[in-house]
Amino acid sequence: MGKYFxxxxxxxxxxxxxxxxxxxxxxxxxxxxxxxxxxxxxxxKFISYLDELTIIIFLPLSLIxxxxxxEFPDRLCLILLFSILVLCVSGFMSGVVNGNSLLVTTLGTFxxxxxxxxxxxxxxxxxxxxxxxxxxxxxxxxxxxxxxxAFIQELLALAVRYIIENDISDSLRNDNWRFGFYRTPSLxxxxxxxxxxxxxxxxxxxxMSKKINYAIFIPISxxxxxxxxxxxxxxxxxxxxxxxxxxxxxxxxxxxILTAILAFYMPALxxxxxxxxxxxxxxxxxxxxxxxxxxxxxxxxxxxxGVGPGIFGxxxxxxxxxxxxxxxxxxxxxxxxxxxxxxxxxxxxxILAETGIAGTAAFLGIFMALFLTLFTLRQxxxxxxxxxxxxxxxxxxxxxxxxxxxxxxxxxxxxxxYSALVGMGVGSCRNSKYRSYIRNR
Numbered sequence: 011m012g013k014y015f016x017x018x019x020x021x022x023x024x025x026x027x028x029x030x031x032x033x034x035x036x037x038x039x040x041x042x043x044x045x046x047x048x049x050x051x052x053x054x055k056f057i058s059y060l061d062e063l064t065i066i067i068f069l070p071l072s073l074i075x076x077x078x079x080x081e082f083p084d085r086l087c088l089i090l091l092f093s094i095l096v097l098c099v100s101g102f103m104s105g106v107v108n109g110n111s112l113l114v115t116t117l118g119t120f121x122x123x124x125x126x127x128x129x130x131x132x133x134x135x136x137x138x139x140x141x142x143x144x145x146x147x148x149x150x151x152x153x154x155x156x157x158x159x160a161f162i163q164e165l166l167a168l169a170v171r172y173i174i175e176n177d178i179s180d181s182l183r184n185d186n187w188r189f190g191f192y193r194t195p196s197l198x199x200x201x202x203x204x205x206x207x208x209x210x211x212x213x214x215x216x217x218m219s220k221k222i223n224y225a226i227f228i229p230i231s232x233x234x235x236x237x238x239x240x241x242x243x244x245x246x247x248x249x250x251x252x253x254x255x256x257x258x259x260x261x262x263x264x265x266x267i268l269t270a271i272l273a274f275y276m277p278a279l280x281x282x283x284x285x286x287x288x289x290x291x292x293x294x295x296x297x298x299x300x301x302x303x304x305x306x307x308x309x310x311x312x313x314x315x316g317v318g319p320g321i322f323g324x325x326x327x328x329x330x331x332x333x334x335x336x337x338x339x340x341x342x343x344x345x346x347x348x349x350x351x352x353x354x355x356x357x358x359x360x361i362l363a364e365t366g367i368a369g370t371a372a373f374l375g376i377f378m379a380l381f382l383t384l385f386t387l388r389q390x391x392x393x394x395x396x397x398x399x400x401x402x403x404x405x406x407x408x409x410x411x412x413x414x415x416x417x418x419x420x421x422x423x424x425x426x427x428y429s430a431l432v433g434m435g436v437g438s439c440r441n442s443k444y445r446s447y448i449r450n451r
């Protein structure tokens with residue numbers, strides 16, 4: 011018995027080390043893949059699949075662990091799991107109706123639900139709120155570091171452009187500049203990802219902390235502002251408005267500034283464009299506009315079930331050379347762009363085209379289940395810090411929905427991290443250690 015207990019502890023500790031290490035690694039995954047692809051395409055491909063491998067390996071272990079802890083099936087677990095299963099069933103029905111490949115349907119469906127399965131993984135292995143606080147502190151330090159580096163990058167870019175007046179290199183190319191400022195990627199490698207990741211961590215920090223530490227707040231805010239992203243700024247406005255409603259009136263100034271930026275400057279921005287070499291765009295120069303209109307056409311022709319997961323708009327569709335692009339005379343430039351970025355950068359039109367009304371409703375059900383779970387746990391919490399965690403996660407659930415209105419969803423560093431935070435919150439508050447923690451306070 012003692013030997014079994016020791017081996018179980020070792021196995022759990024190894025799992026925890028991997029899961030925590032992977033959270034710290036995630037923001038840099040994209041940058042690392044791009045940096046090493048020219049040296050080893052096999053290694054870069056392996057690194058790009060680390061999130062999927064983590065989910066596939068740990069999910070069954072997590073469900074077994076939750077079952078042994080007598081927390082699965084559990085009402086809250088079942089609400090979220092049921093919503094995910096509904097989307098899976100809907101996706102497979104769509105694939106069957108359209109006569110699609112089982113492999114493509116499976117991969118396309120998995121691509122939609124994979125990051126939400128992370129909730130169960132982290133809920134199983136992180137059972138103490140003190141563990142969560144320690145991990146979140148690491149993420150907070152990491153985000154501050156990203157903000158500091160973003161600030162340095164901005165200063166260097168401005169110096170090169172306006173003081174040294176040097177030619178802009180490839181790394182500082184013109185399409186990375188907006189309103190005279192450089193869209194800094196920091197170490198993440200993408201300004202939008204930097205802004206959204208920083209906003210996730212800042213949102214949780216604001217709701218959990220009684221007093222703001224400006225040595226933390228300012229660098230993280232720099233990371234958000236340096237993205238110069240409409241969707242990130244809109245999400246930040248939402249977060250600041252909620253802070254104002256909580257009585258933190260100092261955020262009024264921030265909300266006014268952001269609203270002014272969005273109202274007067276952001277509408278002037280043009281979406282990603284590409285050269286119309288084949289005269290196939292009917293006057294459209296925006297990739298997002300072109301992709302959105304084609305997605306709506308596909309959906310109108312397949313309103314209830316769509317054309318099937320993995321058929322249009324995502325990485326699976328280009329990897330397996332979906333027929334849909336030829337059938338709808340999709341521009342070769344547009345297909346090349348999708349192949350490069352692995353998305354049409356329009357989440358809701360994509361899911362409508364692929365899964366129709368049934369799948370879109372099911373996906374909204376996942377967000378409703380997440381919100382209901384977080385709301386229930388916040389109501390049950392008796393300690394302000396725990397209430398703050400779930401309130402922050404509820405607010406960021408809305409931020410994710412805001413972001414999907416103008417971009418993609420499966421940004422692994424964001425959605426995986428968000429789901430991991432939800433999972434750790436659920437896991438630490440569904441066992442006796444949480445009650446012990448509250449008493450010790």
